[in-house]
Amino acid sequence: MKNALITFKSPSAKVDGGYIGELTDALFVGGFSVDFAEILPAGDAAAFRRSLERFKDVADNLIITDGESTGFDLKSAVAEEQGSALAENENALRFARAVSARGEEDGAEPYAMLPIDASLIPNVLGVYQGFMMEDRDFTLMVLPESRAEFRQACEKYVIPYLENKYNLSNRRLILKYFGAKEELDEVMKEACELSNGGFKWDVKEHFGDFTVTLLFEHYSDNNGAEVIRYIVGKLKENVYAEYDTSVAGRLFDILKLKKLRLSAAESFTGGRVISSIIENAGASEVVCEGIVAYSNESKEKRLGVKREDIRREGAVSSLVAYEMAAGLLADGSADIAVATTGIAGPDSDGTDKPVGLCYIAVGMKDGVHTYRFNFNGTREEITETAKNTALFLAIKKLKNL
Secondary structure, X not given: OOEEEEEEEOXXXXXXXXXXXXXXXXXXXXXXXXXXXXXXXXXXXXXXXXXXXXXXXXXXXXXXXXXXXXXXXXXXXXXXXXXXXXXXXXXXXXXXXXXXXXXXXXXXXXXXXXXXXXXXXXXXXXXXXXXXXXXXXXXXXXXXXXXXXXXXXXXXXXXXXXXXXXXXXXEEEEEEEEOOHHXXXXXXXXXXXXOOOOEEEEEEEEOOEEEEEEEEOOOOHHHHHHHHHHHHHHHHHHEEEOXXXXXXXXXXXXXXXXXXOEEEEEOOOOOHHHHHHHOOOOHHHOEEEEEEOOOHHHHHHHHOOOHHHHHHHOOOOHHHHHXXXXXXXXXXXXXXXXXXXXXXXXXXXXXXXXXOEEXXXXXXXXXXXXXXXXXXXXXXXXXXXXXXXXXXXHHHHHHOO
């Protein structure tokens, strides 16, 4: 099995080694490697046609990215080379209109034009709809150039298709982990050794939130369950999900399941904690309120933080974080409260406290607990890591109920 990739070079798409690496990783998590990869000049339809003809002879599967970077009508070129013609695909139109209806992109109709002989690869993240064409043992797939949309198409459609095409017994399992990477690496190596190398694994991090993909070459329910039990037993509550989600998505699910409502008071995270929950449809059932108490005056007036405590301890302190969370819980509207206060940088707050210092408080009616952290990185990295950490601490609190 030989797999090939064609993409197009454009400054707006930032096609570089990192971009190509992300595309190939999207296939690798399913156990499929890219044997040939070409970056073609934007707008060079002739070069594309030559590459397409060459890959038909040397590859079994060809994946092509399409979008603003392509610079020519790639769908028409593919249809012509495959002896087909374009026509409006009813299902493609439905998916493209659904994205347009959310107000994210305009003009669904052009994206519904697909080769007559093609099978739709749906895209729920953007208007561009992918497609697949089969010619004996050769399969051609056209996917959107957007990293997120390409990755989603690979996970939901391309990888399952290839597994079925080659009758593979591969099985992917996903764990979501929040904690120290060193501990995660050690446990994964131990699990792999105990299973005699029975699986491959890949780790992706997003501001402290880890997605761990396990790929079993010869999967069975017994060996898969045994590996998962070992990993979860070692990492314990730091594994917060056994499916692909985010800390915000997992917290939303738990709140909804337990019929609880959350409030957040944020200083340096600027509303990111509560907004990440609100991104989930149905958030009105689980969100009580979100307050961005950035100034000391807001902390005092809106949350009841004592002025003398701010004067004595500083706004970035365990006591102030505690009082912010307690203020949210005072009227009984929320079941769980999260509060953040810290220094994201690039400068300190005029004290000797370091950039990256952060206090997060999580509490319910049975009490409030505060946590102290020293995060490293840029302002954005510190803020996003703190946001994810606050969400994870709320998950831990609710899982222990």
